[in-house]
Amino acid sequence: MTASSRRTTAARSRTAAVGAIAVAGALLLTGCGDQTEGGNDSGSKETASSSSAPLFDKLPANIQKAGVIKVGTNAEYAPMEYQDGGKIVGVDPDIAAALGKQLGVEFKFTSGSFDGLITSLNSGRYDVAMSSITDTKARQEGLDDKGKKLGPGVDFVDYFTAGTAVYVQKGNPKKINSIADLCGQTAAVQRGTTYEQALQKQSKGCTDDGKKKITIESFENDTEAQTRVKSGGAVAGVNDYPVAIDMARKADGGNAFEVVGEQVDAGPFGIAVNKDNKELSAALEEAVNAIIEDGTYKTILEKWGAESGAIDKAAVNGGK
Structure with a gap:
């Protein structure tokens, strides 16, 4: 978790990666840890009052109204996500900014402990978790490394690939x-x-x-x-x-x-979304495909020297 997988579990592979990790409990551990706000300006400047973005209408009504997608991350994995002068920067924030332009909302990142991201997501603290988290079946199903059920798991919108x-x-x-x-x-x-x-x-x-x-x-x-x-x-x-x-x-x-x-x-990194929020997962999948198709995605990866992780098409729960 890789950096597989984060952050394995793929990182830092973040390849976390961010496999077989306890998802709804806390990615192997419970306890969320203190969260540190790390503001960034990666989100789109469009808000709920400006719905001209091409995929705005695909978003759930509550996010349209808020104009913000709250993102949990662990900003310690350069070049994927890290703190620079109090601002969270890297591949993931830049991809989120591009997604924000497609969706017409701001992605607001908050940094906390990696092993508490899924717990915080499922508790409602975040709308998504984006932190080089490797998409695995165990995390999708909320299983620990021994196959014990710990919670509901999450859905993943896959946007990158990396190994350990x-x-x-x-x-x-x-x-x-x-x-x-x-x-x-x-x-x-x-x-x-x-x-x-x-x-x-x-x-x-x-x-x-x-x-x-x-x-x-x-x-x-x-x-x-x-x-x-x-x-x-x-x-x-x-x-x-x-x-x-x-x-x-x-x-x-x-x-x-x-x-x-x-x-x-090697396995996919995914944006983690609560399983009850299928509408958001579908909107994010469309947005990832949109930035792949218009070339923004490639430009971002080249900026950070991360071209080796490029994918051709987004997927939901493509991890094994």
Whole structure:
């Protein structure tokens, strides 16, 4: 959660990714955590009083009236979403701004803990959650990683794709070349993400092959996981692929980390919507397709160096 999947669960893969995560409970954990307002100006300037946007009439009446779609996010996953001078910026806010122009409403982002986004969405705090969240069947159905039903789940409008990536200290001192090389090692990850589950899956594979398990250190936020790797306390971290690539390019001027191996378990990122709000899901699907067709989508991804995650057409609940 990736950066698969966030944010796995795909990230940061955010590939969160943001699989098999407890959805209606709290993406593996309960508890929403303190929410930090991170205002941005990514939404359309059109409001409910101006319904000339092509897809305005597709929106539910309450959102038309409000003129705003409230978005929950975890703004720690550059280039997907992060804080810059108190403003939430990145791929997701820019895509949301483009969707806002199609729908005639503003997308207003609020940042909070990743593992509380689905809980907050289903409680009505947000209209949607958009945070590099990997669309998985488990999240759709509200299941935890053992298949236990924890809640109603959510619907996803898929708009991007990413896998899980492994990153290490610059120079790769432990000679890690893939996630399979982490058997018997310590790895750092953000809690509640699909890439945390990717590590759990790999650790079981290690023991099944007679090797030592992976010592998985899970942190509340991705910054802590990165710090652990940077200090040498963990030999590697896992994240969404686009997030890991961006981190390797920018952290300490490109001297802190490097990405090793290929991304694995690629899957779709989705905008999470309450299952009772089919009208909103349908409107968002149309809006995503509209920005793909008019070229805005491609321009946004190129701006952030995220072209590898482009899709050709939106889907609802396309995750596995």
